[in-house]
Amino acid sequence: MATSAVARDVVFALRRKIAKIEGTLAERLAPPSDGQSSAGQPVAGLLVRRNGLASARDFFLPTGVERLDEILGGGLPKAALTEIHGTETRNAGAAAGLTLCLVSHMLRERSRPQDLVLWVGTAEIFREAGFPHAPGLDRLFGLAPGQLLFAEAPKPADALWIAEEAARIDELAAVIVELRGNPRELDLTATRRLHRRAQDAGRPVFLLRHSAVPEPTAAPVRLVAAPAPAVLRRTVLGPLAGSIGPPAFAVEIGKSRTALPGSFILEWNPDARTLEPRRDAVPENRVAVVPPSRGRTHPQAAAGAVLAFRNAAEPAAGDQPPGEQHPAHRRARRAG
Structure with a gap:
């Protein structure tokens, strides 16, 4: 009996440490006693802590x-x-x-x-x-x-x-x-x-x-x-x-x-x-965020066909590769 009681106390202490690390409030676990599992149970809907009982x-x-x-x-x-x-x-x-x-x-x-x-x-x-x-x-x-x-x-x-x-x-x-x-x-x-x-x-x-x-x-x-x-x-x-x-x-x-x-x-x-x-529904006739342009009478036309352009990083056949480029901010601008 003494060995099982010590084992329950060790398991309960480990569970408290794990719960505290995980942030699951180890104070909610009641200390194990005879006839109670080591997992611990809430006592009458209250939380157990060192200085007594407290509400949630x-x-x-x-x-x-x-x-x-x-x-x-x-x-x-x-x-x-x-x-x-x-x-x-x-x-x-x-x-x-x-x-x-x-x-x-x-x-x-x-x-x-x-x-x-x-x-x-x-x-x-x-x-x-x-x-x-x-x-x-x-x-x-x-x-x-x-x-x-x-x-x-x-x-x-x-x-x-x-x-x-x-x-x-x-x-x-x-x-x-x-x-x-x-x-x-x-x-x-x-x-x-x-x-x-x-x-x-x-x-x-x-x-x-x-x-x-x-x-x-x-x-x-x-x-x-x-x-x-x-x-x-x-x-x-x-x-x-x-x-x-x-x-x-x-x-x-x-x-x-x-x-x-x-x-x-x-x-x-x-x-x-x-x-x-939220209790009320969002009204459907909300005011537009951006007002329409004054100089335009018709809405913008729909986009046309999408074309696949060549990637600028890949030189076409027959093109010479560009030489070494230096960013402009690495050297001062010339005057005149």
């Missing part, structure tokens, strides 16, 4: 969308690394907007809503996507301009180092790391360090990526965000024609602890600071 809200941040929280297993983990992917660099506003929605909702649930948020990014992504607009932060997300701090790093490795060190600061409620593509420095080891720092500090770290190919990371949740067309603004008398409603996001679950897929169209309510599923 202590570990998860519900998004407010019932179906999304159900697929995510309770919501987003509060102390973990969470990935948010933008499909393209030009859609950086949608991915950043979804991240700010989650951060704003999280600050509203905290007892200290005036905590600071650090946004770390490389010079490349800030040059391509720009910085968030200060008046919009206050009006849409309830974030005062002084609450959001920015750190611009020359390289992805520097941005990751800043994020790891900043996760230890108690005055920060969350850390956002914004990168582009699949840099070599952002490997599985780097994401494990970020995830472990977030767990130890008890605060979330958001990895915001643009134009990136999904790859293995230590983040337990990955959301893919893209812009969605807005509906008409709702009024007491009904939809207001020609208006633009709340921001909308097309969100797809790329990775979760439950391994369940899901796609949603979510709208941000800036007054309640909550995400809501």
